[in-house]
Amino acid sequence: MALKSKLLLVALLLSVLFLSVYVASATQDPDLKQEEEKEFQGRQQEDQNPYFFEDEHFETRVQTEEGRFQLLQKFTERSDLLRAIENYRIGFLDTKPHAFVAPSHFDADTVLFVFQGRPTVTIVRGEKRESHNLERGDLFRIPAGTPVYMVNRDENEKLFIVEFMKPVSVPGEYEVFYAAGGENPESFFKAFSPQVLQAALKTEMNKLERLFGQQRQGSITRASEEQIKKLSQQHDQGGSEGFWPFHGGQSSSDAFNLFSxxxxxxxxxxxxxxxxxxxxxxxxxxxxxxxxxxxxxxxxxxxxxxxxxxxxxxxxxxxxxxxxxxxxxxxxxxxxxxxxxxxxxxxxxxxxxxxxxxxxxxxxxxxxxxxxxxxxxxxxxxxxxxxxxxxxxVPLAGKKNVVSQFDREAKELAFNVPAREVDRIFNNQDDEFFFEGPNEQPEHGRAYA
Amino acid sequence: MALKSKLLLVALLLSVLFLSVYVASATQDPDLKQEEEKEFQGRQQEDQNPYFFEDEHFETRVQTEEGRFQLLQKFTERSDLLRAIENYRIGFLDTKPHAFVAPSHFDADTVLFVFQGRPTVTIVRGEKRESHNLERGDLFRIPAGTPVYMVNRDENEKLFIVEFMKPVSVPGEYEVFYAAGGENPESFFKAFSPQVLQAALKTEMNKLERLFGQQRQGSITRASEEQIKKLSQQHDQGGSEGFWPFHGGQSSSDAFNLFSxxxxxxxxxxxxxxxxxxxxxxxxxxxxxxxxxxxxxxxxxxxxxxxxxxxxxxxxxxxxxxxxxxxxxxxxxxxxxxxxxxxxxxxxxxxxxxxxxxxxxxxxxxxxxxxxxxxxxxxxxxxxxxxxxxxxxVPLAGKKNVVSQFDREAKELAFNVPAREVDRIFNNQDDEFFFEGPNEQPEHGRAYA
Amino acid sequence: MALKSKLLLVALLLSVLFLSVYVASATQDPDLKQEEEKEFQGRQQEDQNPYFFEDEHFETRVQTEEGRFQLLQKFTERSDLLRAIENYRIGFLDTKPHAFVAPSHFDADTVLFVFQGRPTVTIVRGEKRESHNLERGDLFRIPAGTPVYMVNRDENEKLFIVEFMKPVSVPGEYEVFYAAGGENPESFFKAFSPQVLQAALKTEMNKLERLFGQQRQGSITRASEEQIKKLSQQHDQGGSEGFWPFHGGQSSSDAFNLFSxxxxxxxxxxxxxxxxxxxxxxxxxxxxxxxxxxxxxxxxxxxxxxxxxxxxxxxxxxxxxxxxxxxxxxxxxxxxxxxxxxxxxxxxxxxxxxxxxxxxxxxxxxxxxxxxxxxxxxxxxxxxxxxxxxxxxVPLAGKKNVVSQFDREAKELAFNVPAREVDRIFNNQDDEFFFEGPNEQPEHGRAYA
Missing domain, CATH: 2.60.120.10 (Jelly Rolls)
Structure with a gap:
């Protein structure tokens, strides 16, 4: 076969291939196709609006009868445009009244904001245990690697806490470690060899198996009224350098209330x-x-x-x-x-x-x-x-808006209209920061419009 | 068909494919091919010298009748070897006399160096407007997000400014935002919904359309003598905490002249x-x-x-x-x-x-x-x-060169020659830092030699 | 040909292709296949344990008769999970008694720990040369870009130094630069054009060629007793601001001995x-x-x-x-x-x-x-x-273990057993940090078990 003929044959085969793929896609089930197109547009829109996140961008990290912890996807998983906040994560904790969140530590610094409920947060730093009775509006920081547990001491209201995290180890990765637990949450003690665990805790394996085998209800469970009462009695129970009681009255001194x-x-x-x-x-x-x-x-x-x-x-x-x-x-x-x-x-x-x-x-x-x-x-x-x-x-409208502060000449040169026309418009709004909103709402059916 | 036959068929088809691609490439227009080879070598050389940049590595960000802004490509776009400076950008502004550069803000801290021309740079910080009459040799910093505009107050000399930027948002990405403008530069106000804009500026849409529709000359335009005179009258026009005039004489006190x-x-x-x-x-x-x-x-x-x-x-x-x-x-x-x-x-x-x-x-x-x-x-x-x-x-030649400072024994051991031979050579040059250059210039036709 | 027929043809061709590839892989030499499987498993295990490194993960950077420098691979070359330490490197220097390590500088800050041998480390900072007689247990820092050389002044003991490095230029990349040298180590002076080198050093090329042509023994060589004696006489030989002798007695004041x-x-x-x-x-x-x-x-x-x-x-x-x-x-x-x-x-x-x-x-x-x-x-x-x-x-066993510090109620809720059972186990071990080990050792034939 001459080279030219071979070339011809390949060209033929390739065109057949491309054409048939096209035909195949064009003749498939029309509903399925529409579905796919929608999904494709969905993805496209997502790509074009990497700055907006909804329910489907959260991952359920914990879900039990009593509550759940939802974590937003990594920002850079969404788009490289978010590299400025690559090493931050955001999530929320949402529990029933009287829920208990099991002891754990994270590889991230966490700032939490209490929007609903009345959590008592207990952290262990060195040989010191501190309980903090938080209220709506409180900001509280849990340093990375600090063992922490929490109870919603309110018997009627749900708990809703927003958590903002800065991982200290792998940028943007956030892991939770449970020391105390069993099957669910699994205790990390169970990852060690039986021989090692027995030596470290100086205890026989059958006793360890019992201890680490009873918890199956997950990391958010329900506490009794009595347990909540005890957990929310504020205290610092230190070792040699600690003393008790450390805290006084209502809200924790280590928290800051945004509304104060x-x-x-x-x-x-x-x-x-x-x-x-x-x-x-x-x-x-x-x-x-x-x-x-x-x-x-x-x-x-x-x-x-x-x-x-x-x-x-x-x-x-x-x-x-x-x-x-x-x-x-x-x-x-x-x-x-x-x-x-x-x-x-x-x-x-x-x-x-x-x-x-x-x-x-x-x-x-x-x-x-x-x-x-x-x-x-x-x-x-x-x-x-x-x-x-x-x-x-930098305000762009209302009192102190930046355009009004430009030189007269800059206004003229930039807008190519007389400066007084610029002033007439930018001085109209005389409120500051918060304004009366639009009369009609633009259509926002889609995330990106 | 037996498996072996199928295998044979596929082998045949594949070999036909590869062969024909090869033939196709070998029989194409020879000039074109040479062109491609050259380009390939060009790219290769570039890869081997990621430390050197010429005209073609600049991107034109702004180009009008009156001037242009050229931005060097991202360093890491060129090579991963430049990750140490990943988050820096460099560029230059080159305008005619009496050019005006429209108000904008950047998502980067900028240090500029005035090499030619006499720019008056105006920035707005909070409720304070400051104008700086800069001279050749001046260094000036524009903090990220600061609205700024500039005029070349020299009526004869071109303006040539080198800008060094450190982006604060996406590492290495540099964006310019124009508040004031129209069609070109486009004002970012135009990205908002008409309803939102009307409410924020408390102004009807037809007036807004007029305001944001007049500028079509681009972000570098020509200012009149009168406008320049006014723009270069130094002032701080503050709000409650500002006072006027703040600055005294010639060069700005917030700038530093390298030649001073x-x-x-x-x-x-x-x-x-x-x-x-x-x-x-x-x-x-x-x-x-x-x-x-x-x-x-x-x-x-x-x-x-x-x-x-x-x-x-x-x-x-x-x-x-x-x-x-x-x-x-x-x-x-x-x-x-x-x-x-x-x-x-x-x-x-x-x-x-x-x-x-x-x-x-x-x-x-x-x-x-x-x-x-x-x-x-x-x-x-x-x-x-x-x-x-x-x-x-660390100097490697001339006075204070580091080799001369080694111990005698280190010289001997390192060069495997008597120490006096090392000294004889490294003590020859007795100037410091700047030296008489070579008599003949080596060939440097290529970027990498 | 109807579209359907074309589709059929393509489907046929594709199925033939996939089938034949499968057949080809299934009928290849069985030993080779097994080999590949093993290698694949090896890689898998490595991936699953990116936290452990052995001999094969070190790269030999220097190897001469007198010693070697081994550098561990980049952490992130192994796994993205190690991004927290992306910009650190670790390695070790292992030489015979009386070995001399040639002058060089690195693009990294280095902290070294002397485990064996008695090194004299000489660094040149500005116009000042400092020698440091180090001992077992000493920590010493070499700032990035500092010319340094070293001799093992012990005539009997090997030198074993662990080096921990933080690169200052390309994250995680570590390069060594030899000013003094010849063929091996190659001096970086040889990278310059002859014309440039002659002008910089004001010396004719034939003399330069001799100087930079004698060293062929590599960067770790043997020093004579006399040379060692001179090199280990501590001194600061400064320029105008230096004075001599700066240091007093035995160990260097700029080092810290861990065992002190x-x-x-x-x-x-x-x-x-x-x-x-x-x-x-x-x-x-x-x-x-x-x-x-x-x-x-x-x-x-x-x-x-x-x-x-x-x-x-x-x-x-x-x-x-x-x-x-x-x-x-x-x-x-x-x-x-x-x-x-x-x-x-x-x-x-x-x-x-x-x-x-x-x-x-x-x-x-x-x-x-x-x-x-x-x-x-x-x-x-x-x-x-x-x-x-x-x-x-945070200790997990023994005195001060964190679990013992949880509230009684938290213990109960977390483990789902009575608190006294938790205490009984976590209070058993009464040593701190170091404990008696397990009686039998678990099997650890594999890196990941």
Missing amino acids: KHPSQANKFGRLFEADFNDFKQLQDLDLLVSFANITQGAMVGPYFNSRATKISFVLDGEGYFEMASPHVSSTGRQEQQPQPQKSSPWYQKISGNLRRGAVFVAPAGHPVTAIASRNSNLQIICFEVNAHDNIR | KHPSQANKFGRLFEADFNDFKQLQDLDLLVSFANITQGAMVGPYFNSRATKISFVLDGEGYFEMASPHVSSTGRQEQQPQPQKSSPWYQKISGNLRRGAVFVAPAGHPVTAIASRNSNLQIICFEVNAHDNIR | KHPSQANKFGRLFEADFNDFKQLQDLDLLVSFANITQGAMVGPYFNSRATKISFVLDGEGYFEMASPHVSSTGRQEQQPQPQKSSPWYQKISGNLRRGAVFVAPAGHPVTAIASRNSNLQIICFEVNAHDNIR
Whole structure:
């Protein structure tokens, strides 16, 4: 066979192959195809909006009769655009009244925020045991590797705690270790050889097997009233250097209550409570600021941007939506280069999503963002701002908006209109930070619009 | 059909396929093929010299009638060997006289160096606007997320500014956000829903459409003499805590002029001006040292190496070349292991490149490097040294060269010659840092020789 | 040809292809196949125990008649699970008596520990040369980029030094640069153009060729008694700011001897010596703690875990094994998600390995770990703990074990047995940290059991 003929044959075979694959896909079950297309679009949308997370992006780490712990996927699993927060995780704990969360330690520093319920958190540091009776609004830090257990001492209310974590070992990986336990939660003691365990604990194997064999109810169980009463009696029970009782009255002195401080922003459209390292020293080495925004129904916050910080927002209650301007995000998850010959400037796309309890959205440094509460309910959001040191919030509307502060000439040159026209518009809004919201709500059926 | 026959058939088909692909490639247009080979070699050379960048490694971010902003590609896009400087970017701004650069903010800390022109840089921090009249030699820092605009107040001279950036959000990614603008530069306000924008700015859509629809000239435009005069009148126009005028005379007090300090090295072969955080406090948290080297025509600098810092050099003017000794770089972009059975020590290759305005070369920590000016012109280089804290420059020739300081016995043992022979050679050169250059120039037609 | 026929043809071709590949693999040489399977299992085991390293994971960087330098592979080359220590390397230097290690500098900060021999280490900082006569037990830091050479001044004993390195340039990459040398070690001066070298050193090429052509014996050679005597006379020979002699008596004041401090743990089962930045200031910016454990034959250390630090252990002498509990490690090198429907808690696997000189094992933060000495010899281990700041060691057995410190109610709820049963077991062992080991040793034929 001549070379040319062989070439022809291959060309023929290849075209047959491609054509038939096309035909196969075109002739398959139409419902299935539609399904796939939807899923494909779904994925596409996800790629184009890596800043918004909903229920399906959470992983169930613990689920028992009494409660559950949900952990949001790794940010960089979603998109490389989130590398600024690669080493942070967020999740929430949701239990019934009187639930007990079994002793464990994590390979991460954790800051928790109590939104609902009245948890008593007990940690063991060195030879000292400390119990902290927390209340709604409390921030509390659990240092990495600290054994901790918790009980919801409220007999009527559910417990709802948001946890923000910074892993200390593998960046972005978060693991829980149970010392005490049995079959479920499995105790890590069971990973050691019987010989080693017997020597370490100086105890025969049959006794160890009994001890590590009884717990089968999982790591969130129900405590009796009596047990809760005892667990929530505050104490420090130290070794040589400890003394008892250490704590006084109601709320723990090692916690900080976000609502104990005057709001940093407040008007009829909303209130903002903020805690930085001056308020709560334990935020300092995490370079973290925590804030709670309560946006009145029908009102909005922003638009504004953060100069350095990346803000992770977790919706606690209410409904609404957010909008963010972002340099164009390509489907590959990397920011697209802008090789437009006519127009060399960057261009922005709207990132948006519908907000309800459990939704998470991320506003990277420099990205203008706004959030709007529905007309039916206040929108309550807890926010974690990382890279908080020297961060400035830059308002884009209302009093103190940045455009009004430009020189007259800069306004003219930038907008190519008379400066007074710029001023007329940017001086209209005279509220600050929280504003009256839009009359009609734009359509937000899709995560990315 | 028996299995063997099927196997035979597949083997036949595959061999036909491979053969025909080979034939196809061998019989294609010979010019085209040569072209491809050249390009392939080009890429290979690039891989073997990831430390040298020329025009084609810059991306045009802004290009208008009045000027342009060129940004060097991400260092790690070039090679993993540059991971030490992964989170830095370098670029330059090049405009006509009287050009105005539109207000924007970046998701990066920026240090700029004025090489040519007289820019007035205005930044807005909180409720305070500050204008800085900069001069040739000035270093100035723009904190991440700070709205900034600039005008070249010189009516005759072009503006040439080198910008060194450290992104605060996605490592190594650099984005510009325009609040004020229209079609080009596009304002990020246009990414928000009309409903949201109307509510935030309390203004009807038709007025907003007009405001954000007039600018089409791009982000670098021409300012009138009158506008420049007003923009360059220095002021701080603060809110409650600001006062006016804050600044006094000529150059800005928040800038540092590299040429205001005595050169740290100076002889007839060259001069070196350096600024560290003691000179310019704003370099401290960036862990940065900035230096300007002016190498006399026909002279050279080094060889030397930096103990900890990685040095990024940008050629401002003149011509010449650099040479650097590097442990062998494989084409995969990773440093090759040295499994040579005869010779277990590492081995070094020469990295080199021809220097002219806009060329960039990188000398990682520990790498011996030298730069040589052509016989026709002085070579002027601005250098950014990252990881500058505790860095020591170690001279390899001339006064204070490190070899001369070894013990007599170490010299003998290391070179396997009498110590006096070592001294005779290493004591010959009695200049320091800058030396008379070579009589003949080695061939440097290729980036990697 | 109808579309359906084409589809049929392609289906036929594809099935033929897959079938024939299967047949081909099934009919190949059976020995070869077995070989491959074994190799595959080998790799699998390695993947499942990325925390344990033996001889084959070291690379020989230098090997001469007089000694060798072995460098452990990059941690992340082994597994992404080791990203916490991505930017650290560990290795050892092993030479004959009277060996001389040629002058060089590295692109890494190095902390060395002298286990055997009496090295004199000479470093050149700025214009100052310092010699340090080190002894067994000394810790010494060589800052990155510092020219250094070394001689084993002991005429009878071998030198054995463990080196812990933190690269300053490319994360995890470690390169050595020889200024003085010739063919082997090759001097980096030879990478420069002859013209450049002649100008820099003001010396003709034939003389340079002679100088850089004599050394062929490699970077570890033998020094004469006279040379050693001179090299080990301590001195600082400074430039203008130096003076001589700086040092006084025996051991160097810039070193810290681990054995000079009281052991932080000691009983008949073992002793632990620790140095943190309070003892040796030069560990501070490396965020490092160094410890030396001597476990008596037949005894054990732990189990315990570190709250924040990741511990890298290098076995110096003796035999034994370690066991560690780890959240399940999948063969892909990533920690598996736990989507078990019945059992939502994590589960732990045993990571273990046989220990002998040169074995390295890593215990990440939070991971419970124990090491057991064989009945024949003490087990001596040098440990480097990174991320040491604020780290707490949490004991899991013996005095002060963490389980005993839980509230009575927490014990009951966690183990689902009466609290007194928990106490009975966890109070049995009344030694601390070091314990009597197991009577019989579990089988540890494989790295991962």
